[in-house]
Amino acid sequence: MKLSLPIPSLCHLCGLRIDSTMGHHLWCPHCHRQMALHIKRCRCCGLQLETQADKCGQCLKSPPPWHQMYCLGDYQYPLSTLIQQIKRQKRYWLLPPLAQMLSDLILHPAPMVVTVPMSWHQYLLRGFNLSEVLANEIAKSAPQTQLMPDVFLKHARSPMQKTLDKTARLRNVRQAFSLRQRPKASHVAIIDDVVTTGATVRHLSELLLDVGVEKIDIYCLCRTPK
């Protein structure tokens, strides 16, 4: 008789012993619930809404250049911890389930996805671009979606956005990126791991609109709350 027992492993977030009968094998049900995936968010900026409205007051008053933003949740525990584990400890195996959870939210996927580039020295330091790896995973899970790399160029000498305040980020981002080639689709999604102020995706959206792209969505793992 073959004995088959669930193989126990430890939750990547709290260290609790989990097994395959508990649903997910990388984090425990308690940590999964803390991701609060079903919180109502503004469809434009991805920030949490307090009412059942579709959009927040700010986006109604001044809509962003993109159509819709999809994100899993706020950039806080536990999603922020998982993203840091992927980036700093190179736990790449945590990314596919997060990418799948993000894909599951997207009802009408764009036929083409593009990525937020890093400068070559940022790339050398980290060894990978999370936006690109995430885009690959999303393109794999949606066969009708094509990944078009190298649509944008990041200039080498621009300072890291996270070191700047909001006004400086807006000014910096306009000098930091340019368009290398026009995407061959009228509906395009820009993929970023974390959207902080939105300055980067705003500028990249404007570059796409300038060359005739008609509809832009943003796919990101997390949105930094205000």
Ligand SMILES: [Zn+2]
């Ligand atoms: Zn846990």
Ligand SMILES: [Zn+2]
């Ligand atoms: Zn909004």
